[in-house]
Amino acid sequence: MGTITGALLSKPRVFRCIAIGVSAGGMHALSTIIPALPKDFPIPIVVIQHISPLSDNYTTRYLDSISRIHVKEVDEKERLRRGTVYTAPPNYHVLVEEDETFSLSVEERINFARPSVDVFFESAAEVYGDSLIGVILTGANSDGSKGLKKIKEEGGVIVVQDPQNAEVEGMPKAAIETVTPHFVLKLDELAPFFVKMAKHGRKKTELIPENI
Amino acid sequence: MINKKEFVSIDIPDFEDDFQFGWKKENEKIELDLLLEAIYQKYHYDFKDYSRAHIKRRVLYRMRISNMENLSQMQHQILYDRSFFETLLMDLSINVTEMFRDPSFYLAIRKKIIPQLKKYSFIKLWHAGCASGEEVYSMAILLKEEGLYSRTQIYATDFNTIALQKARSAIYPIDMIKDYTSNYQKAGGINSFAEYYTAKYDSVILDSTLKERIVFADHNLVTDGVFGEMNLILCRNVLIYFTRKLQNRVIKLFMESLTPSGFLCLGTKETLQFSEYAQFFSSIVEKEKIFQRKPDDNA
Ligand SMILES: C[S@@+](CC[C@H](N)C(=O)[O-])C[C@H]1O[C@@H](n2cnc3c(N)ncnc32)[C@H](O)[C@@H]1O
Numbered sequence: 220m221g222t223i224t225g226a227l228l229s230k231p232r233v234f235r236c237i238a239i240g241v242s243a244g245g246m247h248a249l250s251t252i253i254p255a256l257p258k259d260f261p262i263p264i265v266v267i268q269h270i271s272p273l274s275d276n277y278t279t280r281y282l283d284s285i286s287r288i289h290v291k292e293v294d295e296k297e298r299l300r301r302g303t304v305y306t307a308p309p310n311y312h313v314l315v316e317e318d319e320t321f322s323l324s325v326e327e328r329i330n331f332a333r334p335s336v337d338v339f340f341e342s343a344a345e346v347y348g349d350s351l352i353g354v355i356l357t358g359a360n361s362d363g364s365k366g367l368k369k370i371k372e373e374g375g376v377i378v379v380q381d382p383q384n385a386e387v388e389g390m391p392k393a394a395i396e397t398v399t400p401h402f403v404l405k406l407d408e409l410a411p412f413f414v415k416m417a418k419h420g421r422k423k424t425e426l427i428p429e430n431i
Numbered sequence: 432m433i434n435k436k437e438f439v440s441i442d443i444p445d446f447e448d449d450f451q452f453g454w455k456k457e458n459e460k461i462e463l464d465l466l467l468e469a470i471y472q473k474y475h476y477d478f479k480d481y482s483r484a485h486i487k488r489r490v491l492y493r494m495r496i497s498n499m500e501n502l503s504q505m506q507h508q509i510l511y512d513r514s515f516f517e518t519l520l521m522d523l524s525i526n527v528t529e530m531f532r533d534p535s536f537y538l539a540i541r542k543k544i545i546p547q548l549k550k551y552s553f554i555k556l557w558h559a560g561c562a563s564g565e566e567v568y569s570m571a572i573l574l575k576e577e578g579l580y581s582r583t584q585i586y587a588t589d590f591n592t593i594a595l596q597k598a599r600s601a602i603y604p605i606d607m608i609k610d611y612t613s614n615y616q617k618a619g620g621i622n623s624f625a626e627y628y629t630a631k632y633d634s635v636i637l638d639s640t641l642k643e644r645i646v647f648a649d650h651n652l653v654t655d656g657v658f659g660e661m662n663l664i665l666c667r668n669v670l671i672y673f674t675r676k677l678q679n680r681v682i683k684l685f686m687e688s689l690t691p692s693g694f695l696c697l698g699t700k701e702t703l704q705f706s707e708y709a710q711f712f713s714s715i716v717e718k719e720k721i722f723q724r725k726p727d728d729n730a
Contacts, residue, residue, distance in 0.1 A: 273534075295671050295700050308700055311671075314484035317460075322482040323671045323700050326489075326525045342484050348452060374452070 234262050234376075234416055235350040236299065236315075238343050240336030240366070242269040242358025244386025248406055249282055249356075253304055255410035258287040261417050262352075263299040265306075265313070265343070267336045269358070272310035279306045295323045307334035314342040330362035340366020349374030352416060354409070356380045358390030364397035371398055378402040378412070462502035463487060469506050474516055476590070477653045478523060480677035489522040517593075524591045525672070528562040529610070530603075531569045532667075533699055534617035539719040540570075541619045544694055545577045548662060554583040557661045557688065559652060560669035561587040564598025565611075568627075569618075570665070571641040576621050580644060586658060588650035595647050601637040605630055652681050658688045668698040675705065682706045691726040 241248055245268045256264075268278065276292050282304070283290035290304040299305070299319045307313045311323040312334050329335035336355070340363060343351055353370035355363045357380060371377050379400040382388035394400065404412055463486070467478050478486055490502065497515075499505050508515045531537055548554050558567045567587040574580040589595050612624040628635040650658070652669065664685050670678050685695055686708055695703075695712065697720040703709045712722040 294702075296675060296705070311700055314482070314488065316482065316484045322484045324482075324485055324525060325527050325668045325671070325698075327527055338488070342488060345487070346484075348456075 232419060233350060234352055234419070235319075236343055236347050237262050237264045237352045237354065237413060237416075238340055238370070239264065239266045239354045239356060240268075240340065240358070240363035240390070241266065241356040242332075242336075242360060242362065242387070242390055244357035245269075246278060247357075247386060248380070249278070250285065251406050252409045252413075253282050253288065253290060254286040255407075256286070256288045256304075256413065258289075259302050260288050260413070261301045262413070263301060264288075264304040264413075265293070265299070265315075265339065266304060267307045267313060267334050267339045267363075269332050269334070269336075269360075269362070270307075270309050272333070274309040276306065276309055282306075293321050293323070296320050307339070309334075312338040314338065315346050317346055319346070330360055332360070332362050336363035337366040341369045344370040344373040344375060347373075347375065349376075351375035352378065352413075354378045354380075355391055355394040356406075357385035357387045359387045360389060361393035361397075363390060364394045367394050367400070368398040371401075376401050376416070378404060378409075380409070381405050459502070462506070463490065466490065466502050466506045466509065469509055470516065470519075473510055474513075474520075475654065476520065476651070480653070480674045481523075481672050482674065485672055486523065490519070493519055493522050520591065521593065524589075524594070526562040526589075526591060526594045528565045528668075529607070529614065530565040531611060531614035531618040531620075532566065533719075534614045534619075536667075536696070536699070536719045536721075537569065537573055537618035539716045539721060540696070541573060541577065543716055544663070544721065545573075545579065547694075548579060549577075551662060552582060554579060554663070555661045556583060556585045557658050557664045558585065558587040559650070559664060559666040559685075561589050561595075561598060561647070562591070563594045563603075564601065564647070565603065566665065566667065567598065567645060568601065568637050568641050569615075571645065572615075572620070572627055573618070575641070583644050585645045586648060586661075587645055588648050588658075590649065590651040590653075592649055595649060599642075599647050601639070601642060602634050603637070605633050605635050608635055652684065653677065657684060660690050661688050661693055662690055663694045663696070664689060665696045666698075667696065668701070670697060670701045679707050682708045686711055686724060689724045691724060693724050695722045695724065696720060697722070 279290055279292050288304055289302060292308050293305045293313050297320060310333055311325060314322040314324060316322055329337055340353055351370055353367050353375055355367055367377050377400045379391045379394045381403050382391040384405040385391050471477050494505055561567050564587065567585060571580060574583050615624040627638045699720060701720055703712050703722055711725055713725055715721045715723050
């Protein structure tokens with residue numbers, strides 16, 4: 220990659236949600252990003268990670284224990300709040316409502332996955348439009364590509380982890396083949412990028428540099 | 432300082448046309464409201480208090496694969512073509528289920544609830560939203576193994592008659608059996624799971640004696656009434672599709688259908704915590720969402 224290194228956002232935007240899709244290799248990726256965020260990070264983050272239906276969601280408790288920001292599993296009808304990272308419960312799809320509360324569903328697996336990244340991304344794109352950031356990280360299948368495309372169509376900003384830098388390149392590669400991301404970033408660039416984007420809304424014009 | 436040349440400017444649409452974006456969204460919302468109203472008036476299925484995100488997702492999916500331009504077009508089709516409505520009804524009622532889904536739940540039933548039920552000479556059980564019946568037969572197996580089945584009456588209801596038909600047939604695809612066997616074992620099953628089914632081509636048919644104490648019936652939780660004097664009600668993964676308002680209505684219905692000290696079991700991600708009726712229940716197994724109605728005088 221390396222051709223798309225940054226973007227010019229001419230209009231300030233207040234981002235209201237960051238949606239992250241991740242599969243194989245997710246533990247390492249998330250333990251790099253989440254603990255690097257400040258406690259009061261202003262944009263709610265939703266992580267859709269492929270996990271076993273019988274998992275006890277240990278990852279969530281582990282991430283919470285090593286992070287300043289609060290990490291918790293999504294509860295149905297819970298409202299998205301700042302300073303919180305939400306993780307999808309095992310064996311449920313996650314959707315978001317117009318009033319910014321979560322809904323859950325047990326409908327069929329999508330791309331062999333429940334939770335499916337596409338399901339959340341598509342639903343979030345409908346609700347948040349251009350105030351959404353969609354992110355695809357390491358993983359082995361192609362879940363999330365369609366959803367990422369939808370986020371871009373609705374005006375959101377899309378980011379993909381550099382496949383060469385990903386533990387498993389399949390998912391980021393599939394995403395890039397489906398839709399051209401605004402940003403391709405390395406793992407350790409993601410948390411600073413999020414922080415930068417959180418500040419974006421307060422300025423008139425801003426440049427997002429290549430290596431933030 | 433940032434040097435502009437270091438960056439490639441790419442096209443992030445600015446949505447200067449925020450106005451148009453909002454305009455389109457507003458129309459979509461009106462169209463969806465009207466569609467649900469049309470379904471209600473024409474066919475008396477009420478989806479108005481279902482999770483909108485879920486309904487929208489399923490409706491838009493049907494719209495796309497039916498090559499329709501918009502929801503107004505779909506509304507017309509709904510009104511004039513009953514079979515199209517039935518297709519959409521299948522989309523909206525998520526009939527996905529499994530045998531011994533959440534094995535730890537069944538284990539908790541065995542350990543914590545069965546000893547209580549053993550005290551009764553006759554047991555009435557209601558599976559609300561039973562879909563194609565896998566959950567009901569799982570419970571029948573469990574009750575059999577605990578020696579309670581012959582004195583149990585199970586009512587299994589759903590508003591989807593096609594799913595009920597499938598439930599009555601007790602025929603399921605064979606490729607699920609491996610998962611079900613593993614679930615059964617984790618759920619504390621004491622026999623070989625193979626004793627409960629006969630394989631035929633690519634299906635299995637469940638042991639017909641499992642059906643003996645089950646009545647399958649059409650019942651809509653939104654519009655139909657109380658089922659009396661139940662000792663145990665299971666309603667798993669149905670309430671997640673309802674708004675809080677509708678959840679409250681349905682929980683009230685369950686409360687009125689339970690005997691004092693009757694049990695209510697919800698799905699793993701469902702809770703009574705935010706219900707108006709929470710005070711009338713105590714939590715028995717927190718993690719498995721097993722509740723018990725408080726005897727009347729304590730309420
Ligand atoms: C996801 S399934 C749950 C199946 C099973 N209880 C389980 O947990 O595996 C949800 C079921 O609820 C039924 N349902 C949805 N709305 C209903 C209503 N208003 N009245 C009765 N059943 C309803 C659907 O038809 C579907 O079969």
